[in-house]
Amino acid sequence: MTKIELTRIPFIKNALKSRYPQLAVFIVMLIGYIFAILAGLIGTPVGSHNFSIVFVWIAWWAILILVAVPFFGRGWCAVCPIPLPGEWLQRGAVLSPPDKRPKWLNLRVPKMFRNIWLQNISFLLLALFSSVLLTTPNITGIILAAMLFAAMGLSIVFERRAFCRYLCPVGGFIGLYSQTAPIELRIKDKQVCVTCEGKPCYNGSPAGYGCPWDVFPGGLTSSLSERKYYCSKN
Numbered sequence: 001m002t003k004i005e006l007t008r009i010p011f012i013k014n015a016l017k018s019r020y021p022q023l024a025v026f027i028v029m030l031i032g033y034i035f036a037i038l039a040g041l042i043g044t045p046v047g048s049h050n051f052s053i054v055f056v057w058i059a060w061w062a063i064l065i066l067v068a069v070p071f072f073g074r075g076w077c078a079v080c081p082i083p084l085p086g087e088w089l090q091r092g093a094v095l096s097p098p099d100k101r102p103k104w105l106n107l108r109v110p111k112m113f114r115n116i117w118l119q120n121i122s123f124l125l126l127a128l129f130s131s132v133l134l135t136t137p138n139i140t141g142i143i144l145a146a147m148l149f150a151a152m153g154l155s156i157v158f159e160r161r162a163f164c165r166y167l168c169p170v171g172g173f174i175g176l177y178s179q180t181a182p183i184e185l186r187i188k189d190k191q192v193c194v195t196c197e198g199k200p201c202y203n204g205s206p207a208g209y210g211c212p213w214d215v216f217p218g219g220l221t222s223s224l225s226e227r228k229y230y231c232s233k234n
């Protein structure tokens, strides 16, 4: 199949290079997410009338399964609000890297947790208790808030996005099915990466952050390889 290099399209290239379009979507998503938490906790207890149930478990879940993952692969994770407050806290900044980074622990996740088991268990728990989640708004509110705070807590203890990589129930599911998507992130020339000084896509630089997912683009060969890559790292 003929491949189309989307970054050759000026509109897409500019949108990807600028930090503002993603930030704008992030903020809208974060406001919607916090609203869903509040609606779940203090809104109507009638599930079919509560914003958190209707928005999260019906509208968002349907869009994720039917549109986002089949067409955009991991695209959802580029606008997901869950890791956002933790990431801002971890970086000590919202946009460009700050002159002085906060002194968090920045630990590496222990090797025994660097696999897909916690994600699978959290997904299984969501599936097992789906009937309660789908009908009880305050449980949905608690779960949404717990995910936000868990992502924040892990961000100030561990480096990069520990919650996304090892705990998020949705992340594992998206990673698996994103292989069917027509969109993929790949390098153009491996040699360029081999000689690239500092590997800023992974290590970051004064101009930008390294990949929060602990993924090195030079090693990407499939949409699953990011997981293989970071699972096999020491």
Ligand code: SF4
Pocket: 076, 077, 078, 080, 081, 082, 083, 163, 164, 165, 168, 169, 170, 171, 172
């Ligand atoms: S892995 Fe989960 S929390 Fe992280 S960006 Fe993706 S959906 Fe959001």
Ligand code: SF4
Pocket: 187, 192, 193, 194, 196, 197, 199, 200, 201, 202, 217, 218
């Ligand atoms: S993808 Fe990374 S390693 Fe490759 S050229 Fe770009 S910054 Fe350098």
